Amino acid sequence: MSAAKSKQATKSTKSTPKKAVIIGAGPGGLAAGMLLSAQQYEVHVYEKQPFLGGRTSRMELGEYAFDLGPTFLMMPHLLEELFTLAGRQLEDYVKWLPLDPLYTLKFGEMSFSPTLDREEMVDLIEDLFPGNGKGYLSFMKNEGKKYDRVEKLLQQPFTSITDYVNLNVFKALPRLHAWDTVYQRLSSYFSDERLIHAFTFQAKYLGMSPWECPGTFTILSYLEHRYGLMHPIGGVNQICKAMASVIEENGGTVHLAEGVKQVKVTNGKATGLILESGEETEADHVVINADFGTAMTQLFAPGVIRKYTPEKLEQKKWSCSTFMLYLGVNREIEMNHHTILFSSDYKKNVDEIVRTQTLSDDPSIYVHNPSRLDPTLAPKGKSSLYVLMPCPNLDGNIDWEQQKEAVREQVLNRLEQEPELRNLRQDIEVEKMLTPLDWQQDIFVYKGATFNMAHTLDQMMYLRPRNQFEEVENCWLVGGGTHPGSGLPTIMESAKISTDLIQKQDQRKSRFLGVSG
Template sequence: MKATQSARKAVIVGAGPGGLAAAMLLASHGYEVDVFEKQPVVGGRSGRLEVGKYRFDRGATFLMMPHLIEELFALSGRSLHDYVEMKELSPLYSLHFGDTVFKPSRNREDTAEQIARLFPGNEAGYYRYLEEEDVKLDKVMPLLRRPFSNLLDYVRSDVIRALPKLHLNDTVYGRLSKYFDDERLKQAFTFQSKYLGMSAWDCPGTFTILSYLEHRYGLFHPTGGIHAVFEAMAKVISEHGGRVHTSRGVQRILTENGKATGVVLEDGEHLLADRVVINADFATAMNRLFEPGVLRKYAPERIAAKTYSCSAAMLYLGVDGEIDLDHHSVHFSEDYHRYVDEVTRFKTLSDDPSLYVHNPSRLDKTMAPAGKSALYLLMPTPNLTGETDWEAKREAVKEQMLNRAEQIPQLRGLRDRIEEMQFFTPLDWERQLDVYQGAVFNLTHNLGQMMAFRPHNQFEEVENVWLVGGGTHPGSGLPTIFESARISTALIFKQDGVSHTHSADAGTVLAGAEPS
């Protein structure tokens, strides 16, 4: 696995999931690796947050398709399970539609029985959905494990085979309407479009696969939180001789004659490198990391013209006592379609929001002191391209979220139990974590920003630069972010002539693998 030539130097800009994955692979294959992270913790927008004695995952709150991260560790000569304890969630989550509560799981018979009881007549559609999505998975996933560098990539055989299953001319909501006639059940299988920061009524039909992946592979909680995985990744990098520098940001990428030669750190230090991997927020990186005039395709005006995901207002609460809610619960607004349109299309605040509640303390006692709960509330909101004055509306939105939470029977009287609180708005995402326009799910996944039309893994404008993270192919979400790192590092290895370990055929792995 190790490179036989003298070690090449690689600098990773940002210690988010993609940057850590790339650093693991490069360090384990003989590269001299330095990762520079502006924040004091690793994990990027999904890093660890401590509020008093309570611990939170700032962003992502579950791990999907755990075999992908298991593969990353294996390719780095390690086992994930030597570092992190994984717990499967059953049910996947509880979905609350007024007084109706649906708790799907990987147990298909139990889920079908619930559907028959709560949404009579839809159980056959559920089985048909699973069967048809299984075929789609086999066709689609190989496309997410290789680069798309130009339009010729669309005439390769795997694309031609997959095209009829991509449902590019339909939407997620449109596809699910072919299986279910109950609006609540459609919502139960389409709300996952929010993982991409999009509306199910606009999101390409390809992404019906998101809910299927949950039902097939399950959802997992690492003891200690998602950030425990990122901290384990940083440890593996260190074990292979790499260095992860927190609280040290990169100010600029050095270029000469169209090639990157290294970086300038925020403290003024210059560091030369053979390879530069960018894991910073894509739009922010394009606007800040290159000297004016270096970029043309991704010049500021072109960055501003792209479309971006919605944002989110977040409440992190340290609460006295235990809470009788499942690990994940979604509490849908009365008029969900209207709410989604307000957030994504009209970009206005809604008076009827949905609320996501993460209650990890029910399963993981490391997140809060004994007898207490670390509670995380998320309300999707417009990004900063909307007209909301977040400084003026900050307190009102926080109160709205608390009011909405107290409508949930298990959270009545919540205010009286709060011991610690931190509130995060789209403006905080931009100012504190450099998330462009507060768009926490990055570039949207419309047809003009997918595959070859998404920023390429091997950066088009400057040589010796590669991209990883949600702003490049394959896209947003932890599984695809991990895959972006595998694609980009494979391109680096190919360019450098470095022998590296390959896993089994991608289609076979993703169609047949089950979590260990």
């Protein structure tokens, strides 16, 4: 064959696919892997744990199953769009049940169970909180307008300061309420403190106090009341299982129990990984889905990271943590799917969590009772009960090894005050406890801050660690530690943003965000 013909034949052969390695099989990493594998990238996901999901994993205790972290799916249309971008249908992988009422909120002896039916909701509010029905309708109208503006900001990257100078930002600014707080915004709609708390507690999803959380995040409670909450059959962890399946169907590989020791960096560029086994792998792109603080302190050689050194990370603001009990109970528990037991002094409780960072004598407690609707999670006639108490992260001066049993007793004492949970202790068959220290040591969550870096004004959008990681080229961030932030819907958006930027850099036509390279 002539040299010309040989050259022509070489050109006609299929080019070698770009290789992307992903650190962490949490929802952000798996979403990125699913999108990239659908675009013919060679994808390898490396997960330190022997199971999928990170904080969104499945825990099994004997015959009982639990979600480790997130317990509901919000805005399922975003997840459906993600699967559509990957050439799949979500319904082929995950089934879910809508929840109505959304949850039950307990204020002492009073119970409030919000519904998606607006007329019924107004009647309910007027019955329990007279004179506040109109405030609810105003809330839904005004916050809807705000979300329509903010949504675009959650879908675009902020890789440089010039990203602020665009039409989306200018449209959103008048409605962001960024210099208000969530509590102040809700106080403009409602007069009853209990009702205000019913629409502000969602700031806890960001690990923040509603008295400090920027007013922008009133959209969290709005989104619940607009789109509702869903329970995936088998738990939220099934979303991670589904995305891993798509990666493998596309020829990618998810490596479980294969931790990463270090990101290889040459001349300021990420070139691959060094695994804990000592094996090295080369790559065109490195995507970090590991917990951000943990990644910065453990995954780079000394001197590579300058902006996020251990000393500088100490100066960042971090979310609160959670004390967890996972209980397999030998009886059916007749509680709603989600129940929140509010402290009698909610503001004091929140201040103790985020300001003084001390343990509360009267904590608020969240109870998840999914097996009432989902028989796959517990044997017939039994219940899988998930209990969460927000608490300080490891910046608090709390000796968790010494205090954990006392906190467990405090939580169980409070639970047993509820009629449905009386004598709970005697029916517990299996149990697991997680403290903030366990979150750090076993789940590799920096400071045990289960909701990642806080969403203060100085840690949002361009001021948050960027999707196109500013410290190292060919390195990308996904997950709660980057833009747009923590929470499953925004974590999924981070994956779309980062994979779009990867394709743009590779000068490939992108199906994400309408951007072409």
